[in-house]
Amino acid sequence: MTRQLLLGNEAIAWGAIAAGVKVATAYPGTPSTEIFSTLANQAKRYGFYAEWCVNEKVALEVAYGSAISGARTLVTMKQVGLNVAADPLLSGTYLGVKGGLVLVVADDPGPHSSQTEQDTRHFAGFAKVPVLDPSDPQEAMEMVIEAFDISEKYHLPVILRPTTRVCHVGQDVNLPEIISRNSEVHFEKGGDWVIFPSVSLRKHGELLESLNTLGQEFSSSPFNYREGQGEYAIACSGVSYHYVKEALQRLNIIDNTEILKISTPYPFPEELAAQYLRQHERLLVIEEQDPVLEDAILRLAGKIGLHLQLSGKHDVMVPGTGELNVDLVTKAIADWSGKNLKSRPIPAKPELPIRRPILCAGCPHRASFYAIRKAAGKKSDVVFTGDIGCYTLGMMPPLSAVDTCLCMGAAITQAQGIGRAEPGRQTIAVLGDSTFFHSGITGVINAVYNQYPLTLVILDNSTTAMTGFQPHPGTGQTATGEIVAAVDLQKVLAGCGVTFIKRVDPINLKEAVATVKEALAFDGPAVVIMERACINLPEVKSSAPVVIDMDKCKDCGLCVTEIGCPALVMETGQKPQVLESCAGCGLCIEVCPFDAIQGGDN
Amino acid sequence: MDIIMCGVGGQGTVLASRVVGEAAISQGYEVRTSEIIGMAQREGPVVSQVRIGTRLHGPLIPDASADYLLGFELAEAVRNLDKLEAKGQALVNTHMIVPPTVYLGISKYPNEQLIDYLKEQTSGLVLINANELAAQAGSTKAISAVMLGAFTALCPDIDETMLLRELLARLPQRVQEINTRAFKLGKQFVEGETR
Numbered sequence: 157m158t159r160q161l162l163l164g165n166e167a168i169a170w171g172a173i174a175a176g177v178k179v180a181t182a183y184p185g186t187p188s189t190e191i192f193s194t195l196a197n198q199a200k201r202y203g204f205y206a207e208w209c210v211n212e213k214v215a216l217e218v219a220y221g222s223a224i225s226g227a228r229t230l231v232t233m234k235q236v237g238l239n240v241a242a243d244p245l246l247s248g249t250y251l252g253v254k255g256g257l258v259l260v261v262a263d264d265p266g267p268h269s270s271q272t273e274q275d276t277r278h279f280a281g282f283a284k285v286p287v288l289d290p291s292d293p294q295e296a297m298e299m300v301i302e303a304f305d306i307s308e309k310y311h312l313p314v315i316l317r318p319t320t321r322v323c324h325v326g327q328d329v330n331l332p333e334i335i336s337r338n339s340e341v342h343f344e345k346g347g348d349w350v351i352f353p354s355v356s357l358r359k360h361g362e363l364l365e366s367l368n369t370l371g372q373e374f375s376s377s378p379f380n381y382r383e384g385q386g387e388y389a390i391a392c393s394g395v396s397y398h399y400v401k402e403a404l405q406r407l408n409i410i411d412n413t414e415i416l417k418i419s420t421p422y423p424f425p426e427e428l429a430a431q432y433l434r435q436h437e438r439l440l441v442i443e444e445q446d447p448v449l450e451d452a453i454l455r456l457a458g459k460i461g462l463h464l465q466l467s468g469k470h471d472v473m474v475p476g477t478g479e480l481n482v483d484l485v486t487k488a489i490a491d492w493s494g495k496n497l498k499s500r501p502i503p504a505k506p507e508l509p510i511r512r513p514i515l516c517a518g519c520p521h522r523a524s525f526y527a528i529r530k531a532a533g534k535k536s537d538v539v540f541t542g543d544i545g546c547y548t549l550g551m552m553p554p555l556s557a558v559d560t561c562l563c564m565g566a567a568i569t570q571a572q573g574i575g576r577a578e579p580g581r582q583t584i585a586v587l588g589d590s591t592f593f594h595s596g597i598t599g600v601i602n603a604v605y606n607q608y609p610l611t612l613v614i615l616d617n618s619t620t621a622m623t624g625f626q627p628h629p630g631t632g633q634t635a636t637g638e639i640v641a642a643v644d645l646q647k648v649l650a651g652c653g654v655t656f657i658k659r660v661d662p663i664n665l666k667e668a669v670a671t672v673k674e675a676l677a678f679d680g681p682a683v684v685i686m687e688r689a690c691i692n693l694p695e696v697k698s699s700a701p702v703v704i705d706m707d708k709c710k711d712c713g714l715c716v717t718e719i720g721c722p723a724l725v726m727e728t729g730q731k732p733q734v735l736e737s738c739a740g741c742g743l744c745i746e747v748c749p750f751d752a753i754q755g756g757d758n
Numbered sequence: 759m760d761i762i763m764c765g766v767g768g769q770g771t772v773l774a775s776r777v778v779g780e781a782a783i784s785q786g787y788e789v790r791t792s793e794i795i796g797m798a799q800r801e802g803p804v805v806s807q808v809r810i811g812t813r814l815h816g817p818l819i820p821d822a823s824a825d826y827l828l829g830f831e832l833a834e835a836v837r838n839l840d841k842l843e844a845k846g847q848a849l850v851n852t853h854m855i856v857p858p859t860v861y862l863g864i865s866k867y868p869n870e871q872l873i874d875y876l877k878e879q880t881s882g883l884v885l886i887n888a889n890e891l892a893a894q895a896g897s898t899k900a901i902s903a904v905m906l907g908a909f910t911a912l913c914p915d916i917d918e919t920m921l922l923r924e925l926l927a928r929l930p931q932r933v934q935e936i937n938t939r940a941f942k943l944g945k946q947f948v949e950g951e952t953r
Binding site: 159160161268269292320321324325326327328395398399401402405406481482483486499500502503505506507508509510511512513514515516517546549553554622713716717720721722724725726736 | 766767775776779780783787788789790791792793794800801802803815816817818819820821822833834836837839840844855856857858859860861862864865866867868871872874875878879898
């Protein structure tokens with residue numbers, strides 16, 4: 157065994173390889189992405205198959221097909237991706253699997269890079285899928301291997317639910333030994349693979365029985381345990397386990413506390429918990445996101461007739477939103493145990509600059525957003541429906557070209573709803589290429605079918621940029637590097653029945669503005685594809701930075717205030733300056749009314 | 759030992775935290791690092807945390823307990839100063855990355871006040887223009903190397919040779935010479951300051 161600094165996501169991937177994964181599928185999403193990237197990089201070496209899928213529903217269905225054929229299969233996604241994949245998950249859990257099927261669904265309390273703080277442990281309970289909740293990368297790696305074993309033993313999909321502070325945490329991890337396994341993979345006809353109402357009823361009964369047995373087995377799982385002893389009792393799960401231990405040390409009560417660590421919130425290990433609760437009437441539960449553990453304990457106490465003084469989320473001893481950390485957990489335990497907490501007052505700070513994530517210097521789609529604003533007219537009330545990914549950042553001033561953002565693909569459909577509710581109100585829907593393939597196509601078909609005069613702008617940057625530049629169907633490259641035929645956006649749109657489809661390079665600003673205007677005026681669904689690759693792709697070469705002719709510059713500041721490029725700065729009362737981060741896209745050249753900026757792409 | 763590294767997306771804090779982590783593992787320590795990847799990387803504020811030692815717990819450093827703060831950007835150093843222990847050592851790049859909100863009149867960047875605040879609130883502070891030293895070494899992209907070199911001069915517990923080796927192992931051949939120079943310039947600068 158070798159000890160190595162691995163991110164939680166890398167550790168999960170290595171666990172899956174050690175468990176003999178045969179098929180891996182995914183759609184990228186923070187904080188889950190690197191699990192699959194690591195797998196894709198090792199697929200050829202270890203002889204398994206890996207693919208980026210079009211979306212999470214597709215990824216789970218492909219994975220499910222492999223699993224019912226007997227292959228050990230892993231599918232990864234972020235928490236909101238499971239919303240998209242809910243349909244196959246619930247049905248697939250009834251029918252069950254043959255080869256192990258493990259879903260890694262990464263939660264993002266905070267949220268750092270997500271729409272919601274939803275708790276996948278709840279989702280697992282709702283879908284009746286066993287769920288494992290790791291506290292650190294080492295444990296996550298061990299749990300993947302365990303998850304495959306459970307899945308095969310009980311013929312059920314199993315969810316591993318890491319959070320951001322497991323996925324993106326580095327730890328010195330002991331890599332497992334990778335043993336090559338020969339499993340027989342063959343789809344047997346005549347099995348229970350057709351979900352029919354009468355089959356469902358029978359399978360539902362079998363599922364409940366399996367969960368009952370598994371819940372009993374979980375009481376002796378090495379991942380669930382009691383630790384320490386004393387008058388204080390704290391139940392915890394996930395990364396909170398580590399915060400609790402550190403907080404107890406800081407408060408000097410670790411030698412007088414018994415911890416209950418639960419890593420299998422569903423099905424709940426009732427026997428282990430009951431023994432613990434019988435010895436501790438007063439209990440604090442510390443967990444991130446929803447009170448899943450807390451509710452399970454409350455249910456159990458009711459079931460076995462125990463009186464408990466339970467603290468946690470319900471009495472607001474532990475915050476109900478955001479992620480936890482050592483400081484918050486220390487405060488919660490101090491409040492609950494009546495211990496004093498020393499804290500150093502922090503002197504007031506000088507005003508700090510507001511630093512929000514924005515489009516990169518040289519992002520060609522800053523020009524796209526600028527063109528969309530121009531085409532709509534400065535004072536117009538056109539509604540810009542936006543979408544997930546880098547292009548949510550189009551909302552930041554001064555571009556301010558995103559009025560709504562809901563979920564993947566909703567730019568196209570929300571625009572239709574707004575236009576239907578308020579006839580005559582113009583909308584422009586904006587989304588990226590990867591998002592379009594993920595769930596934009598059905599919205600376009602809906603507009604064509606219902607004759608909505610959709611104006612859609614697809615910002616095609618030839619990648620899935622926000623999550624770290626993954627390929628997608630439009631890029632002509634697979635997860636493992638094969639060059640394949642790219643799915644042509646224009647042909648897809650034409651096939652859906654769109655008759656106005658135009659491609660334009662957003663850096664040609666005048667043409668881009670004119671094309672969006674034309675699309676707005678068109679009577680029927682109209683799509684403009686703004687085509688220019690992400691500046692961060694290795695094959696994309698930046699141009700030399702632009703140069704400002706200080707004699708021509710009249711200090712009007714428009715180059716700075718119109719587009720908000722981080723490579724252009726201007727101190728009060730001074731001339732604008734170009735920073736070396738300038739990629740020479742040349743958008744500012746178009747904006748300058750005095751022709752004072754030269755160079756760049758144009 | 760707890761180390762906070764903060765800056766702006768793209769400055770190399772993630773790289774630096776992994777390099778320190780790898781070097782510490784080579785020296786036989788346990789390591790936890792934590793970083794935020796995703797939306798914040800687009801010119802947003804980024805923080806990496808590194809914890810080194812034995813019998814470590816979670817990945818997050820409690821307030822007022824970091825032994826070192828490596829500020830890759832001036833305002834971000836001030837933003838994260840709550841993490842530094844009263845007797846902790848701060849190493850701060852004086853280079854400013856002024857966000858567009860300042861030029862749009864939405865916020866301010868009071869650089870002199872920020873420097874005064876750092877001087878008042880820290881017991882150990884080294885101000886370094888890492889961008890200038892990186893440029894001197896051959897590329898302004900070598901800020902991480904400057905900061906890491908400077909860090910070795912302040913932190914005797916991390917082996918300098920090991921740290922440089924781990925850094926170079928993660929960089930392409932063509933920039934290794936520049937980064938080695940940047941690393942040494944950072945170290946020499948701090949040695950000159952603290953002599």
